[in-house]
Amino acid sequence: MAEAPALPVLPRVSSQRYLPALRVLAVALCAASFLTPMAHANGKKQHASSKKPAATSKVVAKTTKARAEERTVRGGRNVVATVRKTGGKTVVAVQRRSIVRVAEPAPVRQSFGQMAGLHNAIDPLDLKSSVALVLDQDTREVLLSKNDHAVLPIASITKLMTGLLISEAKLPMDEPITITQDDVDTEKFSRSRLAVGTTLPRGELLHLALMSSENRAAHALGRTYPGGLATFVSVMNAKARMLGMRDTRYVEPTGLSSQNQSTAQDLAVLVAAASQDSLVRSLSTSPEYQVEVGRRVLQFNTTNRLVRSPDWDIGLQKTGYISEAGQCLVMQARVAGRKLIMVFLDSTGKFSRIADAERVRRWVEGNRFAPVHTASSQISG
Structure with a gap:
């Protein structure tokens, strides 16, 4: 087979x-x-x-x-x-089928101070601000300094100069000013509760600009200055030169532009000058304010919670923030019987500038006459 x-x-x-x-x-x-x-x-x-x-x-x-x-x-x-x-x-x-991968979120934008490496500076108080300056307003004694000559964006600290010039101009505070499309932020596209067409007295706009850092209010104040916005900006820079603020430059009245730049040394000079103006002192330290807009009443609050704190005796203050500048704060306050000027720039974290101020207050109260100096850097702006 x-x-x-x-x-x-x-x-x-x-x-x-x-x-x-x-x-x-x-x-x-x-x-x-x-x-x-x-x-x-x-x-x-x-x-x-x-x-x-x-x-x-x-x-x-x-x-x-x-x-x-x-x-x-x-x-x-x-x-x-x-x-x-x-x-x-x-x-x-x-x-x-091709596998669709979710893109990673874009990295957080760094501030100018971070890009310049200013946060590498070490200070005894472990401040989160890369720039700091604390001095006695009466004796000019420097108690603490950190990168105090660094030129950085100052964000809404700009409004302190804006408010000072409006107050010194002796313009009628009851004159009505209308918010226009020109006052809308095209730099950072920030929001505002003052809609186009809102009309408020100049005094109320100044109040909102200094207390709650209202951008449209500050821009409208500069726009309606005699001679217009360009004239107002030139007056801002002229005032800075007159005060001896040699490393300061302004390009607009709100601080939304990162081209508004200064140093802690220069801002200490501005705080000292502004603290002599009673109107600026009063409005900047106001905890809250209500304005009537049409049939509505809008509540505005301070951007600095230390104003409400019983532990603080603040004579003048202003906060600021844009991503390029980080969290900023300037104050004139009485601590341990001394009238101090404090400047904090480029702080990291939402509440870090407040925490830095608290650290300084506790340090001054515990070490009243011991000045602290740390590494200082200078960058061009």
């Missing part, structure tokens, strides 16, 4: 390697097996509905045919099989 021919020896293949593809093919073939009965059933439905109006019959037939001729079968998380019935033939198309 003749021997049966030997079967060919097939190479061994790992089943795990082709398991996903086999699974997809099996699912696809199962789906294809249902296409023919479905097509017949759909055909019967189309025949039964032939008595309906022609337009409706065409739509139903077209929809039913599309459903019968194409089915999508999932064979895994990233594999899809499409089964089509064309000319009596079943076509199975298997494709692998």
Whole structure:
């Protein structure tokens, strides 16, 4: 008897390697097996509905045919099989989906001080501000200094100069000023509760600018200054030169522009000058204020919570923040019987500038006459 021919020896293949593809093919073939009965059933439905109006019959037939001729079968998380019935033939198309990866969030924008490496400076109080200056206003004794000659953006500390000039100009504080489209922030696109068309007296706009750092209020004050905004900015720079603020430059009255720059040394001079103005002192340290806008009453609050603290005796203050400047704070306050000027620039963290001021207060109260000097750097702006 003749021997049966030997079967060919097939190479061994790992089943795990082709398991996903086999699974997809099996699912696809199962789906294809249902296409023919479905097509017949759909055909019967189309025949039964032939008595309906022609337009409706065409739509139903077209929809039913599309459903019968194409089915999508999932064979895994990233594999899809499409089964089509064309000319009596079943076509199975298997494709692998690309994996969509979620992009990582963009890195947080660094401040000018961070980019310049100013936060590497070490100070005994472990301040979060890369720039700090504390001095006695009466004796001019420097109690603490840290990068106090560094030229950095000053954000809304700018409004302290804006308020001082408006007060010194002796303009009528009851004169109505209307917020216009020109006052809308196109630099940082910040929000404001003062809608275009809002009209308030100059005095109330000054109050909101100094107390709650209202950008549209500050811009409107500069825009309506005699001679216009350009004249006001030139007066800001002239005042800085007159005070001896040699490293200070202003380009607008709000502080939204990072081109408004100064040093801790210069800002200490500004705080000393502004503290001599009773109106600026009063408005900057106001805890809250209400204004009537049409039929509504808007509540505005101070941006510096230390104003409300019983532990502090603050004579003048102003806060500021833009990403390029970090958190900023300047104050004139009485601590341990001394009238101190404090400047904190480029602080990291939402409440870090407040925490830095608290550290300084506790240090001064515990070490009344021990000045501290730390590394000082200077950068150009």
